[in-house]
């Protein structure tokens with residue numbers, strides 16, 4: 001029989017038992033829908049997580065510390081004797097900073113400048129955390145959806161407010177832009193060298209005038225608010241997401257803020273040249289991170305990048321996705337059993353009809369194909385319907401989640417994501433699973449003995 | 458229609474069909490050899506359970522013999538693949554049954570078109586073929602009716618049109634008048650006779666009715682317990 005005749009006969013048969021066949025098709029649709037909903041949820045959440053992370057500017061950054069610092073993170077403490085025998089850890093000073101900046105694909109190297117302090121706004125004091133933002137941070141996506149503008153220059157007396165601080169300052173966060181606030185901080189001032197008694201041995205080699213100590217002087221700086229940002233941009237290793245008042249990095253450095261580590265450095269006698277606790281190396285693209293990280297390690301520094309962490313996250317999503325896939329497939333399996341059941345029922349009901357078809361010249365093959373076309377049609381229809389339903393479920397989940405997020409005053413997100421490949425995959429899978437389900441009924445119908453089928457009235 | 462080298466449309470050589478019923482063997486058709494000439498109208502008589510339908514189904518290629526050979530235009534059905542048997546049923550023979558066996562949800566036109574679909578006859582050719590078959594049984598006015606809207610006689614005529622639409626050379630009828638009153642039955646018999654004469658169609662018809670068999674058929678073959686009893690020539694053949 002020609003395909004067109006097969007299709008016409010199949011369509012007629014499907015219409016004749018319309019209730020049963022639509023229920024079967026609906027069953028497939030529900031199976032496909034759960035598959036699509038789960039797949040889109042898995043992919044959607046994954047996309048959400050990775051765009052959020054790349055927004056944070058962490059993907060193209062390598063955080064550099066001295067090796068001794070690095071060991072403080074998690075590694076077992078080494079006995080003192082061993083520590084003494086190894087070379088002193090390389091210092092993270094301006095020379096090192098210069099050298100890091102020379103590495104291929106490195107865009108910028110900057111220290112983390114972040115400190116808690118007090119701001120005055122419209123006469124009232126607020127405690128907050130200030131973070132210095134490097135010029136290259138502008139490109140990392142954290143400022144894509146900001147209100148207002150990015151810093152006009154590297155030394156502009158301007159501030160960008162993180163939304164949490166902005167909300168503290170005013171209910172209408174937009175109205176803050178253009179207003180001034182005052183930053184109050186403690187400045188470090190070097191004391192003359194003769195005040196200091198112990199002179200470290202190696203400081204003789206330093207040509208800079210070594211200072212033995214410092215005093216703290218209260219200062220104020222007037223800043224103009226030029227923007228409000230929702231995301232919390234990275235400011236450095238271990239410190240990302242906690243800067244509330246963002247100012248140009250250069251300004252922050254020039255302030256010579258007293259840092260908590262100053263005391264320790266002074267006691268160790270490292271007061272000659274400023275050393276950095278950590279440096280952030282911004283790399284041209286996430287792809288180059290690994291090579292840059294290796295180079296820095298060879299230079300004798302400790303490194304950390306978020307790529308290490310994302311590997312774990314990807315593993316989590318792989319497991320999560322396969323779980324979703326398993327449940328979706330289970331639903332589809334149940335649905336395909338529905339096809340088997342429906343078609344086996346149809347054979348019993350259409351025994352005589354099959355006998356007549358054979359008496360009129362139908363080959364076994366024709367009968368088999370007829371059942372296949374019926375199964376395939378239900379699968380195709382169920383697939384299309386299922387994709388539509390799955391999309392609706394995904395939408396509903398997103399709308400529901402966003403309604404909740406809105407009540408919590410959090411920004412809206414898109415948790416489910418349907419791609420064309422998912423649509424094609426779902427319909428394809430549904431079609432082929434249905435054909436597979438039709439295999440047994442079809443071959444049973446084809447093998448039906450026409451003499452027996454025609455004998456009974 | 459088409460003559461063959463020896464003039465036989467269909468013949469059997471010591472054909473048997475057995476059924477296993479538990480331990481016992483039922484010899485539904487037992488060592489039967491018959492020969493039907495092209496254009497001949499043969500009646501197959503016998504009491505219930507004598508094996509008439511079984512023999513007819515063997516001739517139709519709807520069933521396979523346990524042993525022996527069946528030749529339709531000198532092609533042995535016993536050696537055919539199921540695909541070839543389907544082709545035989547589609548192109549060489551047409552069948553009508555006591556129970557008419559029309560598909561209840563199809564119109565008369567669709568029922569008659571069905572064998573054309575199965576035989577992959579060109580779509581453009583189909584309406585004319587359907588019309589030709591339906592006109593032969595005088596049902597052209599009822600094309601859009603469903604079987605339930607037709608009388609018993611009309612249903613059997615529809616089934617006859619369906620059997621003829623693929624222009625077979627052999628018509629096999631299993632008690633075609635069994636469900637009809639005598640007047641309607643006679644009309645069907647007339648129609649069969651007309652088809653036999655006008656189209657030179659070979660007809661093998663199973664019946665219980667000796668009188669009709671004698672009146673319409675050229676020859677009567679009688680069966681008892683799966684075996685052949687006699688071969689008599691009816692008066693009508695000259």
Ligand SMILES: Nc1ncnc2c1ncn2[C@@H]1O[C@H](COP(=O)(O)OP(=O)(O)OP(=O)(O)O)[C@@H](O)[C@H]1O
Pocket residue numbers: 452476477478483484485503504505506507508509510511512
């Ligand atoms: N599938 C089968 N299994 C077992 N026995 C069968 C089967 N089909 C037919 N028979 C037996 O074969 C014998 C011949 O049956 P068949 O239907 O050919 O008889 P018939 O002459 O057509 O009878 P009727 O006039 O009642 O139609 C019967 O005894 C029947 O019981």
Ligand SMILES: [Mg+2]
Pocket residue numbers: 509510511631
């Ligand atoms: Mg019978």
